[in-house]
Amino acid sequence: MSQVVIWRPQALIDLAGAWDDAAGRLQAQADAVDDEVAGSAGVFTGSAARAAREAIGPTTAGLRGVCRALILAAAQARDAAEVITRCRDRVLEVVTDARGDGCAVSEDGTVAPPAAPSALLVACSGGSEAVARTMLDVRATELTRALQGALSALGAADAEAATAIDAAFDATPADPAPVRPAGAAGNPVADWPHLSQDAIAAAVAGMSDTDRRRLVESRPHEVGNTDGVPWETRIAANRINIADAILDQRRRIEVPDEVKLRAAVAPTLEAADAERLWAALNADPSMRAAAIAAYDHDARSRIDYYESLLADVADPVDRDRRVPRQILAFDPQRESFIELSGDLTRARALAVLVPGLNTTFDGAADDVATARRFVAGSTGDVAMITYLGGPFPTGQLVAGLVDATDPRYALKMAPRLVAFSEDVERRAGSMPVTYVGHSYGGSILGTAESFGLTADRVIYVEAAGAGVGVHDPSDWHNRNPDVLRFSLTAPGDPIGLVQGIPLGPHGADPDRLPGVIPLAAGRTLTGGPMGGLSSHSDVLNEPSDAWRNILAVITGDREHIRVG
Known part of the structure; x- marks a missing residue:
C-alpha cells in the first residue's frame, strides 16, 4: 500500500517525452555522421577510406535502431501511464471506501473491521451486537477481496508495462545486417514484385523467428505494405514504419531556427520585402517565435497523430480492456493506410470499408471509428478493415464536388484494392467477406469489381456510381461468381443527383442495375425517416435502420435485412 500511495504514473509520461527528445537528438547525430561520410567521398579515397565507411555504416545503423526503440518504448510508457493510473485509482477508491466505513487497511491490503459496531448499525441489526459484528466482518472480507484484487491488477499492469518497454528496446538489432534468404542476392525483398502473394506468404512463413x-x-x-506478407508480420513492421515517420517529422523540428526563419521568408516574392521581413524576424522575439512555431506546427500535428497509431485503444467489445492497433499498411508517401479493427480469431464475418470524399491519410480517425462501431455493434462477430489505398478527392463544397468528378482516383486505387482482396481472401478462409463502398468509395469498389475483385458480398452505400466504365452488370468481373450485391441510397441525399447521369465519370447508378438488391434506409434513431443531406454519412455512423441493414448484410443475417 505504501508503494501505491507514492507512485506517480505521470513520471512515465515525462519519461516518454524525454525518450522522444533523445531520439530526435540521436538521430541528428547519426545524420551528421552520414553527411560527413558522404561529403568525404571525393577527398578520402582508397582502401582505407572504403574500410572506414564500411566500418561506420553498422554504427549509424545501430544508432538509428536505438532511435526507433526510443520512440516505440515511449509509446509503451504512455500506454503504461494510462493503465497504471486507472489501476492505482481503483486501489485508492477501495481504500477510501474502507476507511469511510471505519475499517483499518494494512500494508498487504487486508481490511480489518472497526473495533466495535456503531450504535446505528446495532439498531439496524435488530439490536444484536453479534449480528452487527458479523456484518462488519463480511464487509471487511469483501473489501479485502476487492482491495487485494485491485493491488494484484496494478502489479500485473506494472509488470506488463516493464515487459513491453523492455521488448521495445530488445527489438534494437544487435546485428544490423539484414537477413538474406536463399536466392535473394543480398536483398531479401528484391524478388517480391515478381512473385505471387502465395509465394511471398510461403517465403516469410518458412523463415525462422530470428530471420x-x-x-x-x-x-x-x-x-x-506488401500483400501476401502474413498480417501479424505486417503489423509488426508498420509499428517500425510509424516510428520512422515520427523520426522524419522530428528531423524537421530539429533543423536550426535559421532554416525555419528562412522558410518563412521564402514565399516573399520581392527581394526588398524579403529583406525587411528577415530583419523583423531577427529583431522582434515574438515574431521570431511565431514563425518558428508555424514551421513546427504541421510536424507536431503529424507526430501527435502518428503517436496515436502506436497507442493502445479500447477494445470495441470490452471498453475496459485495451488492445494494440492493427495497422496493415502505412505509407505516408503513397497516402496508403489500412487498419484492422476487431479480433479475427473470434469474428464470424469480415468487412472492408472503402470511404469517400475528403478522406485523408492524416484524417482517417473517423473512418476507423466507423469500423469500430460495427465491431462493437456485432459484439465482436464482425472484424472490419478500413481501406485507404491512396489519395482521395478532397475539397470543401463546390471544390470537393468538382474533385469528386475526377475518375483517376478510382482508377489508381482500384487495382490496389483488387490485389488486397486476394490477401483478404487468403486470411479470411471460409469467413464471408463484405466490401462496403461509401460515396466516392462506391466508385472505387465498382471499378475494382470490374478489374477482378474477390468478394462474397458488396454494398454500394450512397455511392457515386457503380464504377468507372461500369454501365451494365456484365461490366463487373468479380472473381466470385456467387457474389451478392446490395445498394443503399437514402431519399434526399444529394448524391442521387449525380448517380448514373449520362456520360458521368463513375458509371451507372448501382441502385438501378439488375441483380443489385436495394436496401431500405428506414428510420433514424429518433424515429424520423432517414433522408436529406446528413443521411449521406448518417447511414454509416448512426445506429439507425440503415446501419442495422448494413450490419445484417455483413453478418449474413438474412432475417433482419430490409429491402427497399
Whole structure:
C-alpha cells in the first residue's frame, strides 16, 4: 500500500517525452555522421577510406535502431501511464471506501473491521451486537477481496508495462545486417514484385523467428505494405514504419531556427520585402517565435497523430480492456493506410470499408471509428478493415464536388484494392467477406469489381456510381461468381443527383442495375425517416435502420435485412 500511495504514473509520461527528445537528438547525430561520410567521398579515397565507411555504416545503423526503440518504448510508457493510473485509482477508491466505513487497511491490503459496531448499525441489526459484528466482518472480507484484487491488477499492469518497454528496446538489432534468404542476392525483398502473394506468404512463413524479426527490422517499409506478407508480420513492421515517420517529422523540428526563419521568408516574392521581413524576424522575439512555431506546427500535428497509431485503444467489445492497433499498411508517401479493427480469431464475418470524399491519410480517425462501431455493434462477430489505398478527392463544397468528378482516383486505387482482396481472401478462409463502398468509395469498389475483385458480398452505400466504365452488370468481373450485391441510397441525399447521369465519370447508378438488391434506409434513431443531406454519412455512423441493414448484410443475417 505504501508503494501505491507514492507512485506517480505521470513520471512515465515525462519519461516518454524525454525518450522522444533523445531520439530526435540521436538521430541528428547519426545524420551528421552520414553527411560527413558522404561529403568525404571525393577527398578520402582508397582502401582505407572504403574500410572506414564500411566500418561506420553498422554504427549509424545501430544508432538509428536505438532511435526507433526510443520512440516505440515511449509509446509503451504512455500506454503504461494510462493503465497504471486507472489501476492505482481503483486501489485508492477501495481504500477510501474502507476507511469511510471505519475499517483499518494494512500494508498487504487486508481490511480489518472497526473495533466495535456503531450504535446505528446495532439498531439496524435488530439490536444484536453479534449480528452487527458479523456484518462488519463480511464487509471487511469483501473489501479485502476487492482491495487485494485491485493491488494484484496494478502489479500485473506494472509488470506488463516493464515487459513491453523492455521488448521495445530488445527489438534494437544487435546485428544490423539484414537477413538474406536463399536466392535473394543480398536483398531479401528484391524478388517480391515478381512473385505471387502465395509465394511471398510461403517465403516469410518458412523463415525462422530470428530471420523474420531481422527482415521486419531491415525492410519494414516493404514488409508492412506488401500483400501476401502474413498480417501479424505486417503489423509488426508498420509499428517500425510509424516510428520512422515520427523520426522524419522530428528531423524537421530539429533543423536550426535559421532554416525555419528562412522558410518563412521564402514565399516573399520581392527581394526588398524579403529583406525587411528577415530583419523583423531577427529583431522582434515574438515574431521570431511565431514563425518558428508555424514551421513546427504541421510536424507536431503529424507526430501527435502518428503517436496515436502506436497507442493502445479500447477494445470495441470490452471498453475496459485495451488492445494494440492493427495497422496493415502505412505509407505516408503513397497516402496508403489500412487498419484492422476487431479480433479475427473470434469474428464470424469480415468487412472492408472503402470511404469517400475528403478522406485523408492524416484524417482517417473517423473512418476507423466507423469500423469500430460495427465491431462493437456485432459484439465482436464482425472484424472490419478500413481501406485507404491512396489519395482521395478532397475539397470543401463546390471544390470537393468538382474533385469528386475526377475518375483517376478510382482508377489508381482500384487495382490496389483488387490485389488486397486476394490477401483478404487468403486470411479470411471460409469467413464471408463484405466490401462496403461509401460515396466516392462506391466508385472505387465498382471499378475494382470490374478489374477482378474477390468478394462474397458488396454494398454500394450512397455511392457515386457503380464504377468507372461500369454501365451494365456484365461490366463487373468479380472473381466470385456467387457474389451478392446490395445498394443503399437514402431519399434526399444529394448524391442521387449525380448517380448514373449520362456520360458521368463513375458509371451507372448501382441502385438501378439488375441483380443489385436495394436496401431500405428506414428510420433514424429518433424515429424520423432517414433522408436529406446528413443521411449521406448518417447511414454509416448512426445506429439507425440503415446501419442495422448494413450490419445484417455483413453478418449474413438474412432475417433482419430490409429491402427497399
